[in-house]
Amino acid sequence: MARSAFDNAQFLAAARQLVIERGPAMVTVDSVTQRLKAPKGSFYYRFASRDALLGELWLQSAVAYQEGFMAAIDADDGLGAALHTPAWAREHLDDACLLLLYSREDFVAGDWPSALRKGVREQAERVKDALTRFARLAFGATGSGQMRRAAFVLLEVPLAAVKPHLKRREAPPPLVDELIRSTFQAIAPRADAGRARKSTVA
Amino acid sequence: MARSAFDNAQFLAAARQLVIERGPAMVTVDSVTQRLKAPKGSFYYRFASRDALLGELWLQSAVAYQEGFMAAIDADDGLGAALHTPAWAREHLDDACLLLLYSREDFVAGDWPSALRKGVREQAERVKDALTRFARLAFGATGSGQMRRAAFVLLEVPLAAVKPHLKRREAPPPLVDELIRSTFQAIAPRADAGRARKSTVA
DNA sequence: TGATATGTAGACTAACAGGTCTAGACCTAG
């Protein structure tokens, strides 16, 4: 039994379940190992700390979420990017609950483990680049006001629209897309003009 | 020195400061009493538990926030209710950080102390009644879709618009009002017709 | 076969949490 009775993925999966069921604060090293019937030693053999586990868990989901978002942005499909949040939540309900219902700080409060710092920084930079690109497309400039609008319409509003449903662990209904679309067209009408005509039908 | 070296308000004030500086999770009985240089006994003489303290703190702010919100709703001023969130945040930055940056569950996780349960229930009911009244005004009905829209436009969007600024402990700039107003008009145009013309100027 | 990698196993420690309890200081009433 010396060759891997457990592996990293199992610990991550157990932790994910616990986050979804009870929130990140209730994920303790003991609760994870108990659920897996693994000894503590095995956990600390694979993860440097609790923060390393929760950080990796968060980063995994954040990167997965980002993929489709970036694809829409790269295609200059602003509305598609805004609607990516409910779409992704429907496809990956568990991941969406984990990522969108809690904040990054709920997973790792203080300094991040050095192994993850680079990943987190890159993640943040990609988001910022995406917002910049969209701000230029939609508002013709990238000043602080335009960036603020971009974040509002691409991230904050979709998140707010989706959250109440995730709290009940249910997929966001079509109404959510309608709310996001209306808001998008009210605030960034120009971004919609050249592209993504199919998403606009209603 | 038997007559009150400390009183309830001081404990609540100390806890409030701690919430604002470090979040509700970092408010421990020890940290509160240390900040006040009060002994633990004095704390437990006045509060039944940590939950009693944090619950009262949350409820205080929630009721204070609600006052202006309800006033706008009672006047059928939907836009005014939506704009109440940034307005109140400007006037009461500390309370806004406490109430809007965290969720009720961050203050009291499980069951609420019986002394507060009634207050919390009434608070929730008032919000629900307000949303119902607004849904009828704005959408002509109070089905689940209309209620969802009402919550979105009166609470979720204003909260989302204000949050990034509260995280930096700064007052929401005028742009926030503009974002909320645009969203409101896109989603509940009818609610604006009869009233609150002065708020609509742009 | 036997040394070593790789990992399991879980008792243990130290810090800190919420909460209890007893002793006593002080004010007020009689």
Next chain:
DNA sequence: CTAGGTCTAGACCTGTTAGTCTACATATCA
């Protein structure tokens, strides 16, 4: 002046947490 309620004071108890440490089992390779 003294009795009793009000409140301070802080030692103490119990449970839980992240993290450590040593012992040991197994597969692989020389």
